[in-house]
Amino acid sequence: MVKPKDTQSAALDLAASLVRPLPKAPTGIRGFDGISAGGLPRGRPTLVAGASGTGKTMFAMEFLLRGIQDFNEPGVLFTFEESSSDLIENMASFGFDLESLITKELLIIDALHVEASEIVATGSFDLEGLFLRLEKAIETIGAKRIVLDTIEVMLASFGNDQIVRGELSRLFRWFKERKLTAVVTEERGREGSLTRYGFEEVISDCAILLDHRVHEEISTRRLRILKYRGSEHGTNEYPFLITDRGFVVLPAMGAEAITAASDERVSTGMEKLDKMLSGGIFRGATLLISGRAGTGKTTIAAQLVDAACRRGERCLFISFEESQSRLIRNMRSVGINLQQWVDAGLLKIWAERSTAYGLEEHLGRLDRMLEEFGPQVTVLDAMRSLAELGPVRNIRATVAMEIDMLKSRQITSVITSLTHRSEDESSAVGVSSLTDSWLVLRNIEMNGERSRLLFVIKSRGMPHSNQVREFKLTSNGAELIEVMIDPRGTILTGSARKLQLDRFARIANNRRAAIRRNQVVLQRRTAVLQAEIAVLENEMEAASADLEKANEEQVRRQAALAVDQAASEQIREV
Amino acid sequence: MHLIGEPIHWVLTLYVNGASPRSSAALANIRKICDHELAGRVDLKVVDIRTDPEAAIRDKILAIPTLVKHQPAPIRYLVGDLANEARVRTALEIISVVDQP
Numbered sequence: 001m002v003k004p005k006d007t008q009s010a011a012l013d014l015a016a017s018l019v020r021p022l023p024k025a026p027t028g029i030r031g032f033d034g035i036s037a038g039g040l041p042r043g044r045p046t047l048v049a050g051a052s053g054t055g056k057t058m059f060a061m062e063f064l065l066r067g068i069q070d071f072n073e074p075g076v077l078f079t080f081e082e083s084s085s086d087l088i089e090n091m092a093s094f095g096f097d098l099e100s101l102i103t104k105e106l107l108i109i110d111a112l113h114v115e116a117s118e119i120v121a122t123g124s125f126d127l128e129g130l131f132l133r134l135e136k137a138i139e140t141i142g143a144k145r146i147v148l149d150t151i152e153v154m155l156a157s158f159g160n161d162q163i164v165r166g167e168l169s170r171l172f173r174w175f176k177e178r179k180l181t182a183v184v185t186e187e188r189g190r191e192g193s194l195t196r197y198g199f200e201e202v203i204s205d206c207a208i209l210l211d212h213r214v215h216e217e218i219s220t221r222r223l224r225i226l227k228y229r230g231s232e233h234g235t236n237e238y239p240f241l242i243t244d245r246g247f248v249v250l251p252a253m254g255a256e257a258i259t260a261a262s263d264e265r266v267s268t269g270m271e272k273l274d275k276m277l278s279g280g281i282f283r284g285a286t287l288l289i290s291g292r293a294g295t296g297k298t299t300i301a302a303q304l305v306d307a308a309c310r311r312g313e314r315c316l317f318i319s320f321e322e323s324q325s326r327l328i329r330n331m332r333s334v335g336i337n338l339q340q341w342v343d344a345g346l347l348k349i350w351a352e353r354s355t356a357y358g359l360e361e362h363l364g365r366l367d368r369m370l371e372e373f374g375p376q377v378t379v380l381d382a383m384r385s386l387a388e389l390g391p392v393r394n395i396r397a398t399v400a401m402e403i404d405m406l407k408s409r410q411i412t413s414v415i416t417s418l419t420h421r422s423e424d425e426s427s428a429v430g431v432s433s434l435t436d437s438w439l440v441l442r443n444i445e446m447n448g449e450r451s452r453l454l455f456v457i458k459s460r461g462m463p464h465s466n467q468v469r470e471f472k473l474t475s476n477g478a479e480l481i482e483v484m485i486d487p488r489g490t491i492l493t494g495s496a497r498k499l500q501l502d503r504f505a506r507i508a509n510n511r512r513a514a515i516r517r518n519q520v521v522l523q524r525r526t527a528v529l530q531a532e533i534a535v536l537e538n539e540m541e542a543a544s545a546d547l548e549k550a551n552e553e554q555v556r557r558q559a560a561l562a563v564d565q566a567a568s569e570q571i572r573e574v
Numbered sequence: 575m576h577l578i579g580e581p582i583h584w585v586l587t588l589y590v591n592g593a594s595p596r597s598s599a600a601l602a603n604i605r606k607i608c609d610h611e612l613a614g615r616v617d618l619k620v621v622d623i624r625t626d627p628e629a630a631i632r633d634k635i636l637a638i639p640t641l642v643k644h645q646p647a648p649i650r651y652l653v654g655d656l657a658n659e660a661r662v663r664t665a666l667e668i669i670s671v672v673d674q675p
Binding site for chain 1 (some may be wrong): 589591596599600623625627630631634635636637638639640641648649650651652653654655656658660661664665
């Protein structure tokens, strides 16, 4: 994708990228190198802008530290905000040992925080002192990467914006001359402008915007690549997390992982349901099962998991509602033995109260689990529980992130959604557009009993049955049966269904008896008629014999007459 | 800020970059003040970052020229060529001294 800016420069950028691929410096930040097609522009400056607390420092630090640890590129940090000791402490909580990197001369941290109140602007100046300092630090450890963390606040206190602009341009050129892969962070400017001086994004080769919204205690972080000179890049807003493992851009995958949709079908473990879906759901697709409490959502999900484990696939079952032991026990009561799969190491049940963690931490833990366990099938039971963290409308955003994370790994997923009242199905509708197939389960009460119905509401990319099925929870799991419809078009389930079946059986019996009776009558009649036919045939034979005899007599007499006539004529002539 | 009658002494360091126009202007501007109002009550040290870059690094000086007022407290960094005389005097707290009887 090319950023849709003015077409001419986009075309030039594209042409440049085709002529020679832009060298890139991988950041090692999970997910980022995927959306940026390999990392930041090598040997060039990148601007990372965002309001305070959006994660700019975390992004910059991870770029620097992973550069040292994973890519063997020593780095220098100039921080204008934090003290070194605060920074060392903060980064330790993400598992980075800054002190050892400093000791090994792979990292230099230069904390240059100055109180703005101590600075008095008295006239024109340049930043020669800063350049000296940068030069020295870079030479000392042979740095390839450099981070300047919010330098603009200090520069603003120097007073002369025109000089600052000129010196910033010189600084960015200086990075290029020395082939330093640089990250410069900036607080967003006021009145909606991206940067304080309004041109930093112009002189940067790459500009990244970070955003952090907290709405009713749900935090949502987003990252967008605003520009990337000479390179393709994703233009979407990507959600990201700051987890105990650091910065994670979702869907947290490398560029190579974006694969074509699979044509392979995955069985739901219920033959008749597979038939309704013309063979099962696609691998990597998302199946939504919604319904009220006690409609059997978990059972259908467990059945699918059971089938997957039978095929030797790994499954992750995330249960927000039940503990592992309760889930296993409940499923055993309907004949689904999950314990065997847990024992075999194919099934991992992750049971937690969603309220025990923030949403961001939940997603971070999910990402980690997907990476470490590597499941082919994942169940989220039930997503509505996530909403305990905040208002219902946030489910969609969260589930969207979860689905992204699962899809990008080609994981077939089942999401169950608990609905309480009928209008709540609209919340499921909001999420359903993100999913590929959608089953709705409904309990109906009729004649004083409850029956379960299953509808296939949609199934993307495949023909599927529009019919409703009744399903039963038997000691062998869930079982689908065709529904009965009485002559008035009413669906008959449960004992009404049984009564109707009995009625049909009685009618059939009666008919069979009637047929048998008729057959006997027919046989008798046939015998009588056949006897009559035999008599008539005899009569007919006798009659025809008599007639033939009579005819012969007539012929003989006629001949005799002719002889007599001839004789008498001879006599007269003589 | 200062007790009347307290002997006030200024300790200043000016960081310059050789004889660049800005550095020369800053030096001339501060010399003028030191030679008049502050005569006899000031230690002015001039550091040239061309000959002594380590000093600028050690003292965390980023903008050149910068005049640091170490004494009297509080510390102040006067960034620029000291062309704005009113600001320089205020920052150096010279006005309060002149106002003293």
